[in-house]
Amino acid sequence: MYRTLGKVIAKELREQALEANLALPRQGLVVFTWGNASAYDPAADLLAIKPSGVPYEDLTAQSMVLVEVSSGRVVEGNLRPSSDTPTHLVLAQEFGVGGIVHTHSRYATVWAQAGLDLPCYGTTQADYFSGIIPCTRDLRPEEISQGYEHYTGLAIVEEFHRRRINPTDVPAVLLRNHASFVWGKNAGEAVHNAVVLEEVAQMALYARLLNPNLREIPAALLEKHYRRKHGPDAYYGQKKL
Amino acid sequence: MYRTLGKVIAKELREQALEANLALPRQGLVVFTWGNASAYDPAADLLAIKPSGVPYEDLTAQSMVLVEVSSGRVVEGNLRPSSDTPTHLVLAQEFGVGGIVHTHSRYATVWAQAGLDLPCYGTTQADYFSGIIPCTRDLRPEEISQGYEHYTGLAIVEEFHRRRINPTDVPAVLLRNHASFVWGKNAGEAVHNAVVLEEVAQMALYARLLNPNLREIPAALLEKHYRRKHGPDAYYGQKKL
Amino acid sequence: MYRTLGKVIAKELREQALEANLALPRQGLVVFTWGNASAYDPAADLLAIKPSGVPYEDLTAQSMVLVEVSSGRVVEGNLRPSSDTPTHLVLAQEFGVGGIVHTHSRYATVWAQAGLDLPCYGTTQADYFSGIIPCTRDLRPEEISQGYEHYTGLAIVEEFHRRRINPTDVPAVLLRNHASFVWGKNAGEAVHNAVVLEEVAQMALYARLLNPNLREIPAALLEKHYRRKHGPDAYYGQKKL
């Protein structure tokens, strides 16, 4: 499959993945190498992802690892892909999203460690997420031992299916006792959404400490703000030419 | 109306609005494009405001959108004005203030999400606000569906009238489950007050967590500090020449 | 008195005061103009202090206002001294300290707004303060109306006398519903101590939130750390040549 596509798509995916990985430290989302971004092209069955454990300042487009999504095989690159690659592959295939980001950003991780869904307390979150951001269940010991990162992806997909949440409308998840995955139409949008997640996670933490009896945003206001920015009735921003 | 005023006032308003919008990221009040500032000239019936969704680094004086306040019509500019423009227009007309700022700055938003008035716990707040900063009521579903941003402005005005708060003495409001609006004599002062709001919101959050039985600042101390800086007996700063 | 001393002491005090005032924003202790530093020479009866309301970036040594402490009169300078000058004068005279700093630094102000003494929870505080940092009582309405800043100084002195705290061993105070005053042998040491106060105030806030039943540092450990750095048995740092 890879050969027939030529090098063009591979090059674009690598550059997109590089750009997104470099944005992680710039946006304050990572400490050391605690995060990775990938770019995915469904038609080409290819995903470009950060190599494992390499500092961001040493990354180049060429160092991004190219993986064939359906088989999980590395098709180009001398470096090992991120150890979280199997989770990226599941999300790419099941959610069909063009960009995925995993970080241990502080406040999203706090909610994940607390084992709590992130409720939608305000319009800042509603502008990007059409409701709560779910926290996954515990992985079972056998899932952890027999393909940890793969089962992490399956647990995310299961959570969205069980709660009937559309991953396009809620492009993030909290992994219990772990951290977050965030996605978007492409790798850049995934980073953007990861910044939003981190900010709303911090706001929600303090709002809840301030008022433990806090209720969530009224449904009409949530819907209004999400629809100001998404779908056919959106009127935020400039008209596309 | 606009023609007779010539271009001078329009140019000044645009420059003032540009300056204030550029100050928002510099003062740490915004993430991405989450905020907008406007400058208003009551005599000219004109308000200059940020275009919707445009990154701050791309703004120019020319890109500020000029709106005729009484009619709500855009009189100059090819870009859409901020989606929050109708709220600015209500505050400009009803409060008569020369500058208005809307941001999702973190700690002011926390109080808004918590649905709580911001009490006045200390002289830092009393130096700028003569008491509590009110949080508005929920908007009704029909208000949200039939002119959300306009009714947001009306709800602010209603809150100040109902509580008999003078908007000159308390130049800020918290929008329940949303964020804040702040104003001032001009757009620069509105930004200044937004910085103050953010700082006192953070201080008040921590003070309340530290001492849940916290009482507000005694009335005599509140009055003293507000009057040190405002009105005929003010003695803070240098004499005006 | 001033004439006989010549210009030398005045010049040195001004430069010391300038340096300390410029350090306030650099150390993150102030927003806008919310703080002032003074330098005091007891033998010369002179104190140099920041002019009121002037931005730090506009300060020069020449703009520092020179006040005769015993009379409270400005002896040099065209600008009004800080509105907090009467508090500085009381502390200079009563405590005999060479430098004084007043800021609304965030976490010290949080404790002041909470109306709580800052307990000594650890050696970070014990390295600089030989115990708790007291919070003053409310000022009476007549004190507020008849010389607010002067009575603020007297309330500080009263608090230290009543509790038998030596101001040399505890060079800071919290003003209820207001902020902090900090002092030292000279203006530079006062700024240094203000940085320490802010850091230990933040640490103590979080420690208390984490463990509401927190006890203070054991007396032997407090004494040990304070004496490692102060007095005849100090062994921290390098021997003075």
Place this chain on the structure above:
Amino acid sequence: MYRTLGKVIAKELREQALEANLALPRQGLVVFTWGNASAYDPAADLLAIKPSGVPYEDLTAQSMVLVEVSSGRVVEGNLRPSSDTPTHLVLAQEFGVGGIVHTHSRYATVWAQAGLDLPCYGTTQADYFSGIIPCTRDLRPEEISQGYEHYTGLAIVEEFHRRRINPTDVPAVLLRNHASFVWGKNAGEAVHNAVVLEEVAQMALYARLLNPNLREIPAALLEKHYRRKHGPDAYYGQKKL
């Protein structure tokens, strides 16, 4: 002993210690001079450590103080070593680690002041520490008076022995009412681990405030993450050439 080794090892230890000490302010772990790092070579019986009270910006490799670990004697250098040197010596000898860092970094110190072990709430901690990070007991008054820094080291060792914690698997400790010590294979790794400790201490603080009934990370997940990065089955990062 020192003579026979020549100058080579001494020079390398000094440079390693210098590099680690300079990293402390760069990583935001210290205020003023509140921290020190050392590098240790067990075969040479030598440890290089920061001189006491000297600002980081004035440090040079030559200013690092060289101590013979078995005797505790300074073998090179005109400056006094850090007042915490006896603690470093105990940890070097008892734990055999190549680098040690002591700082009053904010959030680790908060846990130490709260007198609480730092539980392992998530994989961020599990990637570096195979479980909780213990908080030491109070030192007894006679320990404080008769060799405070030496007994601090002994109390750390005692804590690890009593709880059967392997210092290689948990390279950090909280000192009750004081701050933290962190170690690693060399001084650079000790600094790295100190950054991790600070980050996980902050995350754990907020997670606990958000959910007071928080449980620790499940054992299988803890083990999985620790073993992804440590030991024979590690698969994080790139293969060593």
